[in-house]
Amino acid sequence: MLQVKGGSFGYTPEKAILNNITFTLKEREILAVMGPNGVGKTTLLKCLMGILKWQSGHSKLDGKDSSEARIKIGYVPQAHQFSFPYSVLDMVVFGRAKYMSVFATPGKEDYRIAKEALEEVGILHLSDKSCNRLSGGQLQMVLIARALAGEPRLLILDEPESHLDFYNQLTILEIIKRLTKEKKIACVMNTHYPNHAIKVADQVLLLNDCKSVFGKPIEVLTQENVRAYFGVDSAIVRTRILGKEISTFVILNQSLSENEPGGARIEHKIVC
Numbered sequence: 681m682l683q684v685k686g687g688s689f690g691y692t693p694e695k696a697i698l699n700n701i702t703f704t705l706k707e708r709e710i711l712a713v714m715g716p717n718g719v720g721k722t723t724l725l726k727c728l729m730g731i732l733k734w735q736s737g738h739s740k741l742d743g744k745d746s747s748e749a750r751i752k753i754g755y756v757p758q759a760h761q762f763s764f765p766y767s768v769l770d771m772v773v774f775g776r777a778k779y780m781s782v783f784a785t786p787g788k789e790d791y792r793i794a795k796e797a798l799e800e801v802g803i804l805h806l807s808d809k810s811c812n813r814l815s816g817g818q819l820q821m822v823l824i825a826r827a828l829a830g831e832p833r834l835l836i837l838d839e840p841e842s843h844l845d846f847y848n849q850l851t852i853l854e855i856i857k858r859l860t861k862e863k864k865i866a867c868v869m870n871t872h873y874p875n876h877a878i879k880v881a882d883q884v885l886l887l888n889d890c891k892s893v894f895g896k897p898i899e900v901l902t903q904e905n906v907r908a909y910f911g912v913d914s915a916i917v918r919t920r921i922l923g924k925e926i927s928t929f930v931i932l933n934q935s936l937s938e939n940e941p942g943g944a945r946i947e948h949k950i951v952c
């Protein structure tokens with residue numbers, strides 16, 4: 681559904697940021713884009729949306745060049761960066777603007793779709809509330825609903841769970857996962873949390889210094905890759921809690937990485 685082949689981009693001719701990015705994403709799949717600060721994750725999202733033009737290579741959505749397919753891409757920015765003096769419903773109706781002519785106002789059908797999007801993320805009851813009176817988690821859900829109202833094939837989210845408490849992080853991730861599967865769309869999200877990638881992503885793209893690696897979370901977030909891309913020692917531990925097997929990413933402190941477990945009581949098996 682989304683295909684990126686040999687994508688390269690730099691803001692100046694002297695310094696490439698993204699080099700030869702290649703991956704494919706199927707319908708109902710989530711891609712987590714990861715890498716240290718400033719490596720080009722947001723730049724990649726902008727190239728996928730056609731806001732920045734690939735300098736070589738291309739990205740295609742359903743076979744169409746990203747810039748042509750832009751109408752089918754829903755973008756969810758980080759909620760904490762904005763203030764919005766609109767009601768929740770009006771905000772979500774903005775997601776329909778790309779289908780309207782310049783001076784047109786939203787019609788009944790636009791409001792119906794906007795309400796449906798609010799229902800899908802579970803916040804229809806907030807319709808009349810001002811966006812400026814919402815919590816960070818609620819506002820993030822409003823922005824997801826706004827993107828959904830645009831009936832996207834591809835949902836792009838820039839660190840959707842950052843600045844949220846643990847409960848809201850999980851809520852947002854569950855919503856993203858459910859919608860991606862139910863609505864048969866694909867989703868690309870930047871995240872700084874390996875455990876979130878393990879929890880919801882089907883694929884991970886690691887970026888650093890013009891290098892990249894793509895694959896399933898457990899295959900990509902290996903000790904070697906994490907050391908090479910982030911400069912820290914890590915492990916994925918598999919733990920059984922209440923009969924359920926859970927894979928968890930941990931950063932190893934010095935003593936653990938020197939094989940001194942330091943009295944850790946959880947029984948675990950390092951899987952990669």
Ligand SMILES: Nc1ncnc2c1ncn2[C@@H]1O[C@H](COP(=O)(O)OP(=O)(O)OP(=O)(O)O)[C@@H](O)[C@H]1O
Pocket residue numbers: 691697715716717718719720721722723724
């Ligand atoms: N408009 C711009 N013009 C020139 N350079 C830019 C521009 N936007 C970003 N950059 C530079 O490009 C590089 C990649 O930036 P980008 O925002 O894509 O990184 P990121 O991986 O998303 O970072 P973070 O994790 O901190 O959000 C950085 O060095 C940044 O300073």
